[in-house]
Amino acid sequence: MAAGWRLVGGWLAAVRGRVGGAKEPRVDSVRRMSVAVRGSGLWKRYGSGQTQVDALADVTAEFGQGRFTAIMGPSGSGKSTLLHCLAGLDKPTAGQVFVGDLDITRLPEKQLTHLRRDRIGFVFQAFNLVPTLTALENITLPLDLAGRKFDQEWLDTVIDTIGLKDRLGHKPSELSGGQQQRVACARALAARPDVVFADEPTGNLDSRSSADVLAFLHRSVRDFGQTVVMVTHDPTAASYADRVLFLADGELRSELLDPTAESVLDTMKQLDATAAAAG
Amino acid sequence: MVRLGLRSVLAHRSRFVLCTVAVLLGTAFVGGAMVFTDTLSAALKKNFSGSTADITVTPVDPVGVRTGRPATLTSDTVQRIAAVPGVAGANPELLVRDVQILGADGKPTETYGLPTYGGAWPRDAATAPFRVLDGRPPWGGSQLALDQSTASREGYVVGDQVRVVTGTEAVTAELTAITSPPLSGPAAGAPLVTFDPATAQLLLLGEPGWTSVGVAVTAGSDPATVSQAITKSLGDNVQVRTADQVAAAGENALDDAFGGYSAVLVLFAGLALFVGAFLIVNTFAMLVVQRSRELAMLRAIGASRGQVTASVLVEGLVIGAIGSTLGLLLGIGVAAGIRFGYRRLDLSIPDVALQVHPGTVVACYLVGIVVTVAAAYPAARRAGRFPPMAALRDEVALPERSLLFRLAIGGFMLLMAVVLYLIGVRARGLTGAVLLAFAAAITLLGVVMTSPLVSRYAVRALMWPFGREAPVILGRRNAERNPRRTSATASALMIAVALISGLLVIAASAKASIERDITDAIGTSELVVSSDDPATFSPAVADRIGKVAGVESVHRVRQQQGKAGDRTVQVSGVSDGTLDGPITAKLDAGSLDGLGGGQALVPRTLAKTLDLSTGETFDLTTNTGRHGLTVAGILAPNRQLNAIVVSLPTYASIGGATTDSVLYVDAAPGASPAGAIRAELKDYPTIQVRDQQAYVASARGPVNVALGVIGMLLGLAILIAILGIVNTLALGVVERTREIGLLRAIGMDRPQLRRMLRVESIAICLLGALLGLAIGVVFAASVQRVMVDDGLSVLDVPVPQLLVAVLLAGAVGVLAALWPSRRAARLDVLRAIATE
Structure with missing residues (x-):
């Protein structure tokens, strides 16, 4: 069923691509292999007139398959909005988002829901788990909702990696914050999604638990070839990524490859200085 | 604090709507009953001013x-x-x-x-x-x-x-x-x-x-x-009254005559308020939990416990007042409707304006407000207990009182119910039935108290057939999540279903008993002749039937009421041979032989009450005074003749009229004279000539009327129970906004979300329905047991009807989930996730 949707979706996108071809350059075959998610000319505008705010102003970004990308920026820079638009939780005012080949900005609600279920994984800052379900039930929830059979081997691998094998029968209220976030990560990966979006996954955690969660995300990219896009404001967290995008006032300002905490901090200082000079 | 309470009601308008409706329904019935009764008695009192005699003498x-x-x-x-x-x-x-x-x-x-x-x-x-x-x-x-x-x-x-x-x-x-x-x-x-x-x-x-x-x-x-x-x-032996006394007595008689309507309305009001109280308790409990942070913040900035409690009670007061006001208006409307109906019937009741007495207004407000505030009190008290620190913490740890106290009280109640039950089962007759009814009421309360303990397992067992798909499991877990809330919501339905299933079983048993008794009693007679209103007819009728071709014999039964000791009893005079033919009288003791000699048969229950045995004499009071009668035999219970039976001459000698109540007609072998008899009696339109089946059907009539009233009770109780379930679900949706957002974000589609809520709703409904059904059926069966000699000789559990009731409960669940699940499905995913 879900696989069917993917096919139909892909086909629809292909047809659309052909029809609207003049507007948007066709994605070449090499790119299709390597790009997991692509945002193109994204605008997100709130309000109108005096109170008009552009949370995103013409952002174009690609997120390669098997890569761990961090999005950084000060509060109100639009980084969460970008993540929500890329994940199909929010609709951009203008622009397009492609998950693989599929333009998700035009998908109806139901297909978008199924897309999130089958091809996207989520980790939020807090309240990630359904309190009535056990850790294991939470992990398999997207699969259960889709009515899909789980790949037991993959599931075992993921569970081994989060290191909570003995706590799977516990309810979220019986787990620590760090453990809860690791369970959330495992859930995000359980369906082998095209991409995992993490919105400040360590925002509520102490440094030790943060390190556990980030190490897990890092491993899932390095060892299992998953794609992760993470929003954070913590330079240390960003240093786990392969690449960091810097956002300010809704615009993409800078990019850093193979970051360290120091280089991230330096870039942020530079951006602050530029902003201060501009202001 | 008063202002705070008012503001809170205004801010949470929609959440209080259902509470208000529950109060409204309850008070509407109270108001309607009082206004209608006052109006009728005012109208009829107008009549009494027309009483003209200075003194009236009547026989005692x-x-x-x-x-x-x-x-x-x-x-x-x-x-x-x-x-x-x-x-x-x-x-x-x-x-x-x-x-x-x-x-x-x-x-x-x-x-x-x-x-x-x-x-x-x-x-x-x-x-x-x-x-x-x-x-x-x-x-x-x-x-x-x-x-x-x-x-x-x-x-x-x-x-x-x-x-x-x-x-x-x-x-x-x-x-x-x-x-x-x-x-x-x-x-x-x-x-x-x-x-x-x-x-x-x-x-x-x-x-x-x-x-x-x-x-x-x-x-x-x-x-x-x-x-x-x-x-x-x-x-x-006469009563002498002046015009004033006659008027006063007449008013009392009227109150008796029309008291029935008020009693039914008051019964409805009681049920509505009782079931509604559960709804209010639940709503306030949930609202207080939702607002725990706000309430703790009040404590942190210096409000005392009492002030926080008072602010919540003020909300109850406001809702009670609004509900009562609307209920009073609706009640007046209902009374106006009944009055309009009466006027349309062109009955000669004088026309007076609707009587809305101050007492009615006070009663409505008192009932509405007291019930609401009392129901809000437990939640208000808990609100006062929130520690100020809770305002600062992320998740408020609720000071839940342990279930132990509840269980102790509930257990004690169940124990009392068992004791009452045992006494009731041993005490025969109406006393036993009343004791059992009390036991049933206490059991219901006991179950309300203790059901949180078992609701989790019960829900799990009930929902097992619904499969293990993710939405089903989630819905079921939601129902298990807060056992108190689930139990309280289910309790409203449980009480309704217990009442209804109990009444259904008793009504069905009454029907079955009537059928069997009549089949027993009708013996060999093909036809039964009787009359409705007037219930008696001329002896000439029997003479004329006797002359119709194909009629072999006609047996007369005459009936009146009398008093033996302080009990009102039925007295029957039967023609010779009636007890050997159309009515098969079974005797516990004695024989029929004494009847010809002026002796009497006494039914078993009466003999027990008066401690009579064969050969003893007792006093029977009739309209002509006291008469001594000797017991010829003791009658086994028998619907046709649950009466003191004497021969026709004896019947006349103790003041019986020479009019017949029932005739049993034996047809000659091979003849079917029903048509001829009907033709013969064409000038007596009130007389009915029925064969056995038609007679049984007519005897069942009153039971059918009772079933109609049960149906209306069912409708009302279920309406309020639905309100309760809708309320619980809707508030649950508000409470779990973030969780719903999460589920939607990770891929639960709208149909699945709706299904999840539907499952929760059905779980609550089935829990309530089955508990109610069990209690209702068990107690009704016990009532039948103790009333076995008093008209309920057969137990009949109407399984199809009860099954329909359970299915209906499931359907109610589906219905109740409609609105909350629509709301939940419309939630904006991003906002839901961001909700505090």
Whole structure:
């Protein structure tokens, strides 16, 4: 069923691509292999007139398959909005988002829901788990909702990696914050999604638990070839990524490859200085 | 704090709507009942100002019942009253109920439940119980008078031929006069037919006699003094009342007559408020949890416990006041509707404005507000207990009182219920049934208290057949999540279903018992002849049936009521051979032989109550006084003859009328004379000739009426229970906004979300329905057990109907989930996730 949707979706996108071809350059075959998610000319505008705010102003970004990308920026820079638009939780005012080949900005609600279920994984800052379900039930929830059979081997691998094998029968209220976030990560990966979006996954955690969660995300990219896009404001967290995008006032300002905490901090200082000079 | 409470109600308007509706329904029934009763009694009191006699003398009715031949005064008594000093005139009057006036089409006139009265034309218009409006007095057996509203309703004018059926005779006579309806006493406002006094005595009583004497006092005499003089002269087998006393007594009689309507309305009000209270308790509990942070913040900035509690109670007060106001208005509307209905029926109840007494207003507000505030109190008290620190913490740890206390109380209640049950089962008869009803009520409360303990497992077991798909598991877990809330929500439905299933079982058992008893009792007779309203008919009927071809024999049964000890009993006179033929009387002791010698058969229950055995003598009081009877035998329970049975001559000697109540007709072998008998009795339209099956069906009629009332109770109780479930689900959706957002974000689609909520709703409904069903059926079966000698000889559990009730509960669950799940499905995913 879900696989069917993917096919139909892909086909629809292909047809659309052909029809609207003049507007948007066709994605070449090499790119299709390597790009997991692509945002193109994204605008997100709130309000109108005096109170008009552009949370995103013409952002174009690609997120390669098997890569761990961090999005950084000060509060109100639009980084969460970008993540929500890329994940199909929010609709951009203008622009397009492609998950693989599929333009998700035009998908109806139901297909978008199924897309999130089958091809996207989520980790939020807090309240990630359904309190009535056990850790294991939470992990398999997207699969259960889709009515899909789980790949037991993959599931075992993921569970081994989060290191909570003995706590799977516990309810979220019986787990620590760090453990809860690791369970959330495992859930995000359980369906082998095209991409995992993490919105400040360590925002509520102490440094030790943060390190556990980030190490897990890092491993899932390095060892299992998953794609992760993470929003954070913590330079240390960003240093786990392969690449960091810097956002300010809704615009993409800078990019850093193979970051360290120091280089991230330096870039942020530079951006602050530029902003201060501009202001 | 008051302002805070008001603001909170305004801010959470939609969450309080359902609470308000529950209060509204409850108070509407209270208000409606009171306004309707007040209006009716005001209307009828208007009538009593028309009572004209200064003093009224009536015979003391030793039995105190309304059916059968009334107690009478002789003409001799009238003479003696006239002779008392101060009496200007003593006018004997006759007023007998259970007469039928036929319309021009030959069918009985519709009286909308009022009995029709037959009376004697007054000798003196000044003291008559009604007024003459038009025409000349009727004379002899071929002339009569009708009351104005009956005449106009049926289109009769003076000069028309009118057919009337009385307890003794059916006659056709010319309408010569139009009167008002009876102005006073229990007959006030009822349809009335009058004849000249001699004819009236013959047609209505079958013998001479008067039912009252209207006395006019001489000018200057004090009615009270004269009334004492009359009492002195006649002794204490008459009742002497002045006009004032008659009016007061008449009002009491009216309250009795119309008390039934009020009682039903009050029953509805009680049920609505009781079930509604659960809804209110739940709503407040949930709202307080949702607002825990806000309330803790109040504590942090210096509000005392008491102030926080007060702010929540003010919310209860406001909702109670709003609900009561709307309920009162609705109640007045309901009463106006009933009054409008009555006016449309063209009954001669005088027209008065709707009576909204201050007492009604006070009662509505009192009931509405007290119930709401009391129901809000537990939540308010908890609100005061939030520690100020809770405001700062992310998730508020609720100071939940352990279930232990609840369980202890609930367990104690269940224990009490068991003890009561055991006593009840041992005490036979009505006492036992009442004890069992109490036990059932306490059990319900006990289960309400203890059910959180078991609800989790019960829900799991109930929802097992629904599969293990993710939405089902999530819905089920939501129902298990807060056992108290689930239990409280289910409790409302449980009480409703317990009540209804219990009544259903009792009604079905009553039906089955009637069927079996009649089948037993009808014996070998092919046909049963009886009459409704008047319940008796002329002995000529039996004579005429006896002459119809194909009829082998006719057995007469005559019935009246009497008193043995302080119990009202049925007394039956039967013709010879009746007990060996159409009625198979089973005797516990003694024999039928004594009947011919003036002895009596006594039913088992009565024999037990009076501690009688064969050969002993007991006193039976009838309209003609006390009569000693010797026990010939003890009757085993038998519906047709749950009465003291005597032979016809004995029956006459103890004051029984010479009119028949039931005839059993034996047909000659191979003959089927039903058609011929019906043709023969064409001029007696109230008489029904039925075969066995038709007779059973007619005996079941009252049970069917009872089932109708049960149906209405069901509707109301379920309506309020639905409100409760909708409320719980809707507030649950608000409470779990973030969780729903998360589920939607990770891929739950809208149908799955709706399904999740539907499952939760169905789980709650089935829990309530099955608990209620179990309690209702068990107690009803026990009631049948103890009433086995009192009319409920057979237990019948109407399984299909009960199954329908359970399915209905499931359907209610689906219905109740509609609105909350629509709301949940419409939630914006991003906002839901961001919700605090």
